[in-house]
Amino acid sequence: MEAKPETEKKEKNWEPKILAFLCRWCSYAGADLTGSSRISYPANVRILRVPCSGRVNPLFILKTLRSGMDGILVSGCHPGDCHYTAGNYNARRKFAILSRLLEYVGIDPRRVQFSWVSASERDKFAKVVSAVVADVKALGPNELFQLPDFGQMTKGPTSPDP
Amino acid sequence: MSEIIPEVSKDGLLDLGKKLFDERRVDYFLGYKKGTVRFKTIPLIARKGEDLQELWVEDFFHANLSLYLKEIKGRVGILAKGCDSRSLVSLIKEGQIKREDLYIVGIPCAGQVDPGKAAKAASCEPEELEEIIRRNQEFVIRANGQEKTLSKTQVLLDKCLFCQYPRPLIFDSLLTGDYVAPVSPVARAQDDLRQKPVSEKWAFWSGQFERCIRCYACRNVCPACFCPRCIVEENMPQWVSPLPAEGDNFVFHLMRLLHVAGTCVSCGECQRVCPVEIPLMKLNEKMTDDLRELFDFVAGVDLEKALPFRTYRQEDPQDFIR
């Protein structure tokens, strides 16, 4: 099978990598609807499905930053719409404090963003992703956690095989 | 409204402690004993009445004894300053101890002396300090045969200067003594860093965390860190590398901060024990202020109010959410 490496042009201009944690019921379904409506948005975002925004441990965000991702989006159901009634309310408290503490230690809040996107808000999802990508692009690469340290040994996959 | 405060004099404390053992009301008594270094005490863990002979009840109650309740199970008599009593309230709310298992002897604290700071103010070495005498809001320091009068801002630990809760919030008896002086808290100095641009904040904390050796003293001394096994030491999965790389140090300190949010009462022990003198209280205070602003929550002052990350309000702030 001949396949040409089409990924080369990536190296030319730096493009931010964004990881998006989307709740299964609202935002993930919203992202699906954005797709079936063929509304395009920047390709910088990688989506990770979680059952609920309440599942997102603030430490996931630290872990993601430490792993070198340039930006993070966490998106869940609008207040009152949570499939599990209160997951997004609990999450909102955690994100509120995390957001402020990250800022205080010098991590621009635009790098870690939050949104409510319902299963029907296809335009909003595309807009949110575009906005986050633009913000992170303006901030530049996440060099915060790539300062000289003990090198790759602390950065690669750490979870052993089952 | 008048309330009867069961007072106990410092001489009476020994008798009270013995009585608690005799009546089998406690299995342990936590107090202070004289340390090997002058002006410093070390914790006393008494298992029986006789152990109390070593009890030191003069001054210098630095350690937050609630820390030892992690290890000591059973009914415990404990000395507690204002800040320590807030730790006790937090621990009760976190289900780690039961109020009925405690006999709390409150210390109406007038601020704790920082010998290093006092020595600096008296322009001498800490070893040269001979005597530190409280005189109301002032201190008389004797060193090298000379006497100097210093203000409390020159002698007390920084955290004590703006302490809002010097009087214990929960107690069974209250200690009386000549070190008990009225305290007038001064307003906490504005943390200038908070106004600085985010890049300067990064530069500042970078410089701090770079020095962290990951000895975990801050965590080990913290009464709010009570998990049987800290998540930092988990390796399935590994939340943060154990090596003191700067990036991982950042993650570690943020993890610590997030995990004590709502339980931390700014007792300052973490900063006091840090061997590389990272200003951890700056982080704690920022977090404390944020909790108050965001959720109207102050840790350790109310046994009834739900901890901030166990509840929510529909109208919680969400201006940061798109």
Place this chain on the structure above:
Amino acid sequence: MARIGVFVCHCGTNIASTVDVKYAAEEMSKEKGVIISRDYKYMCSDPGQKIIKEYIRLYKLDRVVVASCSPLLHERTFQNTVQEEGMNPYLMEMANIREQCSWVHKDRAEATLKAIELIKMSVAKARMNEPLFPKGIPVERKALVIGGGISGMQAALDIAMVGHPVLLVERSPSIGGRMAQFDKTFPTLDCAACILTPKMVDVRSNPNIRILSYSEVESVEGYVGNFEVKIRKKARSVDMSKCTGCGECMLKCPSRVESEFDLGLGKRKAIYIPFPQAVPNVPVIDRAHCRYYTQGKCKVCQKVCPAEAINYEQEDEVITEKVGAIVAATGFDLSDPNDYSEYGGGRYKDVINGLQFERMINASGPTEGHLKRPSDGKEPKTIVFIQCVGSRDENLGRPYCSKMCCMYTAKHAILTKEHIPDAQVYVFYIDIRAAGKNYEEFVRRAIEQYGAIYLRGRVSRIFEKNGKLIVRGADTLLRSQVEIEADMVVLATALVARKDAVKVAQMLGIPYDQNQFFTEMHPKLAPVENVTSGIYLTGACQAPKDIPDSVASASGASVKVCALFASDELISDPMTAQVNPALCSLCKTCVDICPFRAIIEEEVQMPDGRVQRQMRVIDGVCHGCGACVASCRPGALSLKGYTDQQIFAEIESLASSF
């Protein structure tokens, strides 16, 4: 080491036109643990599924990653595919490279790179996947219905009809509820008793229903299928097994007390049944007013009772019952008349509320069906009805509409005219809300056939003058002030939650709204369910509801109960949280966070004999949201299917692809 097969779908050209699927498949074959990676035109088609199955067999695969459309669309499909080949369905992962990649990006290089990374994430997660198995939890096929009003009775009857035993707990001495107080029902004007009492008899005679009247639920422990409830049977002072219901005791009892059932318009005895058709037809002694209990002597009832059923020594009895499901049918209260002092509520005797009017016009009521002014017993000729008293009132903190006042006021207008043909009826209203089968027609009839005068506007004040009530208000349609000299005023007071609604809600784990009405799981799609599994809602405890709505919701709740009881085991989704007790600090944050009350503390005997306290997640109750897991500081909780390991693997897979 995992043996992973990756299957990349073209979806015709849906994916393949933007993503270089062949290149993606080839790239994936380089990933750790990937034994085989290939592409195919339609993975979900029969031949596509066949390929997956063949490869599982051929390459002894133990993990499968399908890169295709959204898992919301085809997760079930591919889970079944691998399951048919003997693989646990939870070992299959999907990568969404259509909705979230090929359909939203135009640049082939970008889309291909992204697709590869998305598949890598799924491969990394799949490596961490573990087989999961649904669990069965036993179900006690017996229901508890709290509240013996029309809603509770209907629910009990429906559940009993299917053959399941039902406990019907009612706190007053008789079942029947609010409906027993009504005279006639809108919009048909058939008498409430005529349709209610046969139902009460049905309940009483149904062998599957056990009525516990004059009883209250004290505590509820446990979870879906396995509730343990404590019910306090208050002392009746009358032996139910002996009493024949002859009523002799009530005739001879010397104490006369204001009747709650007649809302203070009539009297009852200290030993009483609330109304003649009461079920059970066994009186209770109101100890607060009985001469024997208050003064120590009397015992007239005991003397006259031919069945020797009076037992002054009877004590409250607390019984414990195990039930699998609970239906809350606790009903409503009426707002306090003192809330509207401008209308003389609670001050002027001739200002009454709608329910008092019902009692007055009822043939078995305190005035034997004659409309009389409570002050002087004279027949009122001019009656003013005021709607929305205390409802739709932001100032009182009650912005909601009480829903049935428009209808019962129209009914009262008609009934007034039928009782007193020369009476004049005025109705002050804000809007007429008559959306219901034959409702609008009914209101028109009140206006057109019975000549009720409807005035759109609010009443500002009512005061007494020369034995009349002067009603001063505005007619906003004519833009004029109105003053009516009325003989009687009837207030359509707001329907409010029961005074102890919050207590009941907390006991049952039911959320409640700002008006203290119980909140359903979903306002549209799960209107009788509750976040706490196994607990269902019906009737006016949720919001003001009229009789048809209450009955319909009761039948709805019953179906849910019967569906739960369809099997003696409840099969639970395996993607639930679980606790590792070795890491748990027992801080119980999880208990506070869980909206479903799925986490409990229990004592566990350790192998060395010690008893240790541990937290446990109840599988059938956990919905798998993971909020507890994200709140667990030591990481003692994990969510099967979305473990920290799995999520970390996904994050790290991205990091390593830099």
